[in-house]
Amino acid sequence: MEAKKISELIERTGVTRQKVAESLGVSVAMLRKYEHGYAPMPDARRAxxxxxxxGAGVSSGSLGAGKSAAVVLADIPFSALVEEVARRTRTGQVKETGSSGKGARRPLRAVAFTDVTDA
Structure with a gap:
């Protein structure tokens, strides 16, 4: 995506770069690299x-004001979501709660997807 387009999209959110970065799961520094064309923005983050x-504005810790995360995520291509989960797993960002009572968290080594029926 062209850097100018990324800047325009960031401005159109109407919130700070910090909040946009939090919603995308990146640092403000990485967001600026996308914005200035120093790094390519992954498709999942672009979506x-x-x-x-x-649409609706973004608030800290949520993807869209007034919308559930499931509704927002349903509009993002599945391949982009899988790509993002795989990337976060490879970089150790995806954690699971340990079996100990202390809530220890450890990086996942793999992620498996299974089909479920809609209720």
Whole structure:
């Protein structure tokens, strides 16, 4: 995505770069690299940014004001979501709660997807 387009989308969200970065799961420094063309923005993050810019505003810790995360995520292509989960797993960002009572967290080594029926 062209850097100028990323800047426009960030501006259209109407919130701070810090909040946009939090919603995308990146640092402000990484967001600026995307914005200035120093790093390519992954498709999954681009899809989230486009959703944030196109609709309701973003609040800290949520993807869209007034919308559940499931509704927002349903509009993002599945392949982009899988790509993002895989990337976060590889970099150790995805954690699971340990079996100890202390709530210890450890990095996942793999992620498996299974089909479920809608209720």
């Amino acid at each position: 989230i940014l486009e959703k944030l810019a196109g």
